[in-house]
Amino acid sequence: MLVRKALLHDASNIYDLVNSLSGDGTLLKRPFAEICENIRDFTVAESEGGVFLGCGALHLYGPHLCEVRSIVVKPEAKSQGAGGAIIKALIEEAEAHGIQSVCLFTRIPDFFFKFGFRIVEDKSELPDKIFKDCQVCPRLHRCDEVAMVRGRIPRMSILGPRHEAQELVKLSG
Numbered sequence: 467m468l469v470r471k472a473l474l475h476d477a478s479n480i481y482d483l484v485n486s487l488s489g490d491g492t493l494l495k496r497p498f499a500e501i502c503e504n505i506r507d508f509t510v511a512e513s514e515g516g517v518f519l520g521c522g523a524l525h526l527y528g529p530h531l532c533e534v535r536s537i538v539v540k541p542e543a544k545s546q547g548a549g550g551a552i553i554k555a556l557i558e559e560a561e562a563h564g565i566q567s568v569c570l571f572t573r574i575p576d577f578f579f580k581f582g583f584r585i586v587e588d589k590s591e592l593p594d595k596i597f598k599d600c601q602v603c604p605r606l607h608r609c610d611e612v613a614m615v616r617g618r619i620p621r622m623s624i625l626g627p628r629h630e631a632q633e634l635v636k637l638s639g
């Protein structure tokens with residue numbers, strides 16, 4: 467198995483796989499144009515023969531925070547180490563950028579515990595994530611995801627202040 471940065475020709479495989487799991491909210495829906503625009507965020511895993519196995523993305527908010535997004539492995543390729551290899555590559559990428567804090571929202575915290583993530587009880591401690599995704603999410607008022615972070619919780623935010631994030635999180639129950 468090979469793990470490498472994505473190239474534009476991977477965009478259609480990424481689009482198909484990510485959106486196959488967006489219907490039930492496992493992953494955020496991502497339009498094809500948005501995947502192309504952000505293709506440099508993505509890392510892909512492929513077989514020795516070059517068959518696409520899965521992907522994940524690292525979104526950079528700034529020097530204080532980045533986020534693992536759209537991590538997914540094709541059903542037939544699960545449990546063979548691809549997901550673990552992708553998350554490790556994304557963590558290394560965050561480290562190469564000097565970012566101390568990697569966050570994510572998930573329904574499967576047990577997978578991410580294995581890679582050093584811990585639960586953040588108060589989601590408003592990650593205001594940038596709240597402002598980027600949560601405030602426009604149809605599930606804002608019935609969020610069933612767990613917030614997690616690896617490294618320290620950032621003291622700063624750039625998309626909006628923490629007190630406004632707290633108000634939004636209160637609304638989500």
Ligand SMILES: CC(C)(COP(=O)(O)OP(=O)(O)OC[C@H]1O[C@@H](n2cnc3c(N)ncnc32)[C@H](O)[C@@H]1OP(=O)(O)O)[C@@H](O)C(=O)NCCC(=O)NCCS
Pocket residue numbers: 487492493537538539540543544545546547548549550551570571572573574575576577578580
């Ligand atoms: C989560 C996912 C990416 C894992 O990929 P994978 O290739 O099957 O994972 P790996 O084979 O690399 O497993 C690595 C470790 O995680 C464990 N693991 C895998 N899936 C897990 C899960 N859903 N919950 C808890 N642990 C899990 C494995 O048992 C393995 O543990 P080990 O090292 O102790 O043996 C894959 O199951 C998937 O695509 N799920 C659907 C999409 C999804 O939910 N993505 C997360 C959105 S936040």
